[in-house]
Amino acid sequence: MKSLRHHASIALGLAVVLLTACSDGKDRAPAAPEPPPPVAPTFLPINQPEVEDPPDAGSLFLLSTTFDLAEVGYQQREFFLSGEASAFRNIGELGTDGAWEVEPAETAAYRTRVVVYRPVDPADFSGTVLVEWLNVTAGFDTGPSYGSGHVEILRRGHVWVGVSAQRVGIEGSETPVAPLHLKAVNAERYAALEHPGDSFSYDMFSQAAQALREPGTVDLLEGLDVERIIALGESQSAGRLVTYINAIHPLYNTFDGYMVHSRGDGAPALAQAPLEPVATPDSVLIREDLNVPVFNFQTETDVLLLAAINDRQPDSDRFRLWEVAGTAHGDYYSFIIGREDSGEDPRFLLVEEANGIPGFLNCARPVNAGPMAWVFGAALRALDTWVRDGTAPPTGELLAVDDAGSAFLKDDLGNVLGGIRTPWVDAPVAILSGEGQEGDRLCFLFGTTILFDAAQMASLYVDQAGYEAAVAAALDVAIAGGFLLEDDAARIRAVAPLQWQSQVPGE
Numbered sequence: 001m002k003s004l005r006h007h008a009s010i011a012l013g014l015a016v017v018l019l020t021a022c023s024d025g026k027d028r029a030p031a032a033p034e035p036p037p038p039v040a041p042t043f044l045p046i047n048q049p050e051v052e053d054p055p056d057a058g059s060l061f062l063l064s065t066t067f068d069l070a071e072v073g074y075q076q077r078e079f080f081l082s083g084e085a086s087a088f089r090n091i092g093e094l095g096t097d098g099a100w101e102v103e104p105a106e107t108a109a110y111r112t113r114v115v116v117y118r119p120v121d122p123a124d125f126s127g128t129v130l131v132e133w134l135n136v137t138a139g140f141d142t143g144p145s146y147g148s149g150h151v152e153i154l155r156r157g158h159v160w161v162g163v164s165a166q167r168v169g170i171e172g173s174e175t176p177v178a179p180l181h182l183k184a185v186n187a188e189r190y191a192a193l194e195h196p197g198d199s200f201s202y203d204m205f206s207q208a209a210q211a212l213r214e215p216g217t218v219d220l221l222e223g224l225d226v227e228r229i230i231a232l233g234e235s236q237s238a239g240r241l242v243t244y245i246n247a248i249h250p251l252y253n254t255f256d257g258y259m260v261h262s263r264g265d266g267a268p269a270l271a272q273a274p275l276e277p278v279a280t281p282d283s284v285l286i287r288e289d290l291n292v293p294v295f296n297f298q299t300e301t302d303v304l305l306l307a308a309i310n311d312r313q314p315d316s317d318r319f320r321l322w323e324v325a326g327t328a329h330g331d332y333y334s335f336i337i338g339r340e341d342s343g344e345d346p347r348f349l350l351v352e353e354a355n356g357i358p359g360f361l362n363c364a365r366p367v368n369a370g371p372m373a374w375v376f377g378a379a380l381r382a383l384d385t386w387v388r389d390g391t392a393p394p395t396g397e398l399l400a401v402d403d404a405g406s407a408f409l410k411d412d413l414g415n416v417l418g419g420i421r422t423p424w425v426d427a428p429v430a431i432l433s434g435e436g437q438e439g440d441r442l443c444f445l446f447g448t449t450i451l452f453d454a455a456q457m458a459s460l461y462v463d464q465a466g467y468e469a470a471v472a473a474a475l476d477v478a479i480a481g482g483f484l485l486e487d488d489a490a491r492i493r494a495v496a497p498l499q500w501q502s503q504v505p506g507e
Contacts, residue, residue, distance in 0.1 A: 043253045044104075046210040047203075049083040051218035054113065057188040062115050062134075062162060063142055063180070065150055067342045072154050075120050079220055080192070082111035083207060087199040087271050088247060094270065094280050098246035098287035104203075106275060108196035112170065113182070114208055115162040116220055117146075117154075126157040127227030128384050129212055131255070133205060133237040136168035137442070139176020140185075144234040145261045145376075148334045151343040152377035155487065156384070159221060163208045165240070167195040177360055177442070199271040201240065202248045205231075209254050228387050232259035235329065235445075242267040243280060245294060246287050253291070257387040259380065260286075260296045262329050264306030283310040286319055293392075295383045296321045299372055300399060300408065300416060300434025301329035301445055309405050315395045320382075322483075323399045324375045325419035326432035328368035328447025335361075335446070338373060346494035349374070350502065351430050353449055356439065361446075363439035368447030370432040371424040371484075374492070378485050394482040396420045408435075414450075420483045423492065427470035429457065429499055454504045464500040471496040 054060070060078035069076055086104040094100045119125050130153060134141040143162045146153065153160050164170060164182070170193045172181035182190040209229055211220055231254075233241045238260045245258055247270055270278035286294050296319070302308045303323055315321060333341075333348065336357055341348040353366035382393035400409040400418035408416040414431040424432060430451045436444040452460070461467035475492055478484040484492070 044251050046206050046252050046254070047083050047085070048214070048216055049081040049207040049211050051211055051216060051220060052080050052082070053218075054078055054080050055189055055192070058186045060115060061180075061182060061185045063140070064146065064339070065341075066339045069117060070120070072342055073120050073124055074117050074154060077116050077118075079114050079116065079218070080111055081114055081204075081208060081211060082109070084108070085110050085196065085200040085203040085207065087275055088202065088278075089276075090270060090278050094247075094278070096281045096283055096285060098242075098285045099289065100247045100287070102247045102251070102270060105271070106199075108200055109194065110196055110200060110204055111192055111194045112164045112204055113190070113193060114164070114220065117160040118221060118224065119157050119159070122224055124157045125159065125224050126384075127225070128156070128387075129159040129161060129221070129226055129229045130380075131161045131163060131205075131209060131212070131229060131231050133165050133231065133233035133240055134162045134169055135233070135235055135237045136166045136173070137236050138178070138180075139168060139173040140178070140180035141169035141182070144330075144334060145232045145259065147338060148234070148261075148373045148376045149380045150338075151341060151373075152380050152485070152487075155343060156381070158384075159224065161208070161212065161220070163205055164193075165201045165205045165208075166198050170195050197272070197274065199275045202244050205244065206248065206252055206254050228256040228384075230257040230259060230383060230387060231255040232261060234261040235264075236268070238263040239266070239268045242284055242286065243270060245290065246284065249290065249292070255292065257292050257383055258294045259383055260294060261376070262299055262302045263296065263311070264302060264308055265310050285311060285313045288316065288318075290318045292318065293383065293386045294319050295379060295386070295393065297376060297379050298323045299327035299329050300325070301327075301436075301447060302434075303399055304401070304406070304408065305329075305434070305436050305444070309401065312398070317392070320393045320395070321398075322375070322379060322396045323419045324372060325399060325416050325421055326368075326370040326425040326428075326434075327372040327375070328370065328434040329445040330367070330442065331372050331446065332367050332369035332449070333373045336367070346491040347498065349491055349495040350499060351424070351432070351449065351451065352502075353451055356443065356446070361440050361442060363437055363443035363446055365437050366449045367443075368432055368434060369430070369449045370447070371422045374485075374488050375420055375422060375483055377488065378483055381485060382482065396483065421474070422478050422484060423471045423474035426474035426477070427467065428452070429503060451503060457500070457504050464497060464504070467500045468493075468496045
């Protein structure tokens with residue numbers, strides 16, 4: 001397999017070739033020397049972690065999709081990773097531009113876990129491994145990027161790996177949504193896990209990639225040949241990736257690409273208590289000198305409510321920013337119904353009103369039921385293609401805001417203008433917002449849905465045929481622009497009559 005440093009060539013020495021002047025008897029100045037060839041950077045080695053099976057005590061725990069993975073040709077397996085991880089300290093100021101210089105600092109022992117979803121048949125493997133920094137905002141591990149993108153991940157044959165990179169996922173927090181951290185769920189199975197603190201999380205994440213790229217005695221992928229490894233993370237995990245990209249990637253060249261999914265303003269600390277804290281600026285851009293692509297996928301919630309508008313930066317050869325109209329940081333599909341979606345039933349695309357997650361989250365108003373998952377699938381496809389062959393994703397329009405950058409500009413129906421457009425906002429059946437709402441502590445991230453009544457639907461489209469035609473036209477535009485996938489078109493068309501009949505019954 002390729003080394004984690006496979007992008008870098010080893011410098012064997014520098015030689016300057018001088019072009020000698022001709023000896024024709026004339027007084028002629030010698031030709032200027034050719035410049036030396038560029039020297040590729042030398043990356044630091046990453047510690048090789050030990051990989052072992054967990055104890056035979058119950059089964060792995062991760063809130064994820066609920067259908068049987070075998071039905072889609074996949075299998076799951078859990079491993080423990082252990083070794084010595086490093087924290088990091090800065091060399092000079094950590095500036096807003098993200099061009100940070102850091103070095104390894106203190107080390108500590110760790111043992112964490114990873115969960116691997118892989119195709120059963122090696123022939124179905126795409127060669128791409130997606131490594132998700134599991135999110136711990138709820139007080140336990142979740143994989144929201146997998147939740148939003150699993151239909152695309154599974155149908156393409158990608159491997160998905162979830163890494164318990166942060167301490168909360170193992171040990172829990174003081175105010176969890178539910179006591180579902182690993183040691184609470186299965187104390188016997190996870191008793192041996194040991195997390196020294198989130199200052200060491202960046203190196204632990206690197207070592208998980210190392211174990212995938214250059215397996216030791218125990219192979220996480222059981223013989224699959226890795227061609228590319230892409231890191232992804234949503235919300236607080238997206239923030240951790242911003243710090244990782246700016247500070248850690250230049251040291252190790254760990255991943256072939258990054259999906260920063262729904263980041264807020266700034267970035268998490270490089271180091272934190274009980275170590276000497278190393279804070280980052282209030283606003284942080286992705287550094288411009290990277291050697292791999294970074295895709296930043298943003299919802300309405302992220303842009304204003306989470307203040308990522310302060311971190312907007314233009315697209316470049318190594319950076320893309322998509323801001324998606326009608327979407328929220330958390331939504332109906334990704335956190336409520338999508339866990340059951342194996343990729344076939346169009347009813348999973350219905351825009352419906354639901355006030356939260358039964359037993360976990362009760363919001364005052366129906367949460368956003370917008371198109372985030374389907375545009376995110378297109379973004380994953382675009383990033384994988386970018387990493388594979390260098391074909392960059394399309395550039396998307398930014399969400400429209402007022403001159404002060406404090407409020408969205410909206411159409412006459414109440415949906416935001418600008419941004420990535422889809423049938424959800426260009427053939428709308430509801431006001432879909434990513435702006436905050438009331439309720440339990442995370443409800444402010446879930447946006448809102450206000451369905452149009454039958455009279456408004458009729459005024460917009462006349463009848464079911466008119467609505468279906470509007471959806472088809474908006475869908476064609478989105479697919480042609482590269483913002484939705486033809487693979488999802490059949491379901492989007494199939495849900496249109498169901499949507500109409502749910503809102504205009506008895507026609």
